[in-house]
Amino acid sequence: MPVKPDVTQRTTVAQSRLFRAEELHLTFSNGEERVYEKLCSGGPGAVLMVPMVDDHTVLMVREYAGGLEDYHLSLPKGAMDRGETPEQAANRELKEEVGYGADNIHWLKKIHLSPSYMEHKINVLIMRDLYAQKLPGDEPEPLEVVPCNIDDLMDLVMRDDVIEGRTIAALFMAKAWLEQQR
Amino acid sequence: MPVKPDVTQRTTVAQSRLFRAEELHLTFSNGEERVYEKLCSGGPGAVLMVPMVDDHTVLMVREYAGGLEDYHLSLPKGAMDRGETPEQAANRELKEEVGYGADNIHWLKKIHLSPSYMEHKINVLIMRDLYAQKLPGDEPEPLEVVPCNIDDLMDLVMRDDVIEGRTIAALFMAKAWLEQQR
Structure with missing residues (x-):
């Protein structure tokens, strides 16, 4: 592996209620110097769930997204509370979001959003053996739960309302993992 | 489709050289009110390339990532210049990054990083019929180009140094698209 650059200075350059940006002064092993910025992630992390009703049917949610200012169809996700396992x-x-619990949970992988300039990452978990149980959540409105067939996954992920990279990554990984289990 | 919430107020709450965060005051169609924050994306967008040497071999790059403060293996990507097509x-x-041009370019899909709180999106393009041509880039050090086999894609994406969600999404989509073309 290459030699990591030295971080010679680290400063917070912007901060809001949710976001904190840090500036890194870097000296690479060849002597080149750069100033990078990155978004820091507070808190214990996040989870992205692939809830399978059966080996062919996943439960997705239609939710309003503030970054998009529109609704889109994605896998349910949320922030971990302190002290919780993924x-x-x-x-x-x-x-809270879908109205089901899972008796069979398989942690698959931790994936990063944009390692170039973000610390943010999310645990992908496959949820099976579902049972109906609703907990109150903090959503402004109930999410529409949409069962989707994953047999032709390209058909699903090429839909105009399926746009989230990590949802697409998790669907393909889950499908491949489920096929490996058979 | 559900009725979108009204945006009743929009304010910049943090700003650095690279990042700008906006606060949105929202009133949902059921009357619920929320304050969301999102990261705004300036500029004309970004591109993520899937460069295929042949139907089985993709060129990935090992690059230092400021958000990770480490090296990782991902698909090459970059920002679009104003006036450029994807x-x-x-x-x-x-x-610039890999030392190849492509005679055959297929635009596949625009995917979003985290629509919940980011505007950022990236165009995924499959690059084939490669020819050697190097342009000078702005990287602090040359990127290591790593040819990877995609026949067993789970093997590749489950590697500890393959961690980027959109790279994983693009690899699976490109493989499925290539199989559809045969």
């Missing part, structure tokens, strides 16, 4: 957070969030 | 930007960035 499995516990995934089961709680699934009950 | 195809033109993808070909320029491929020459």
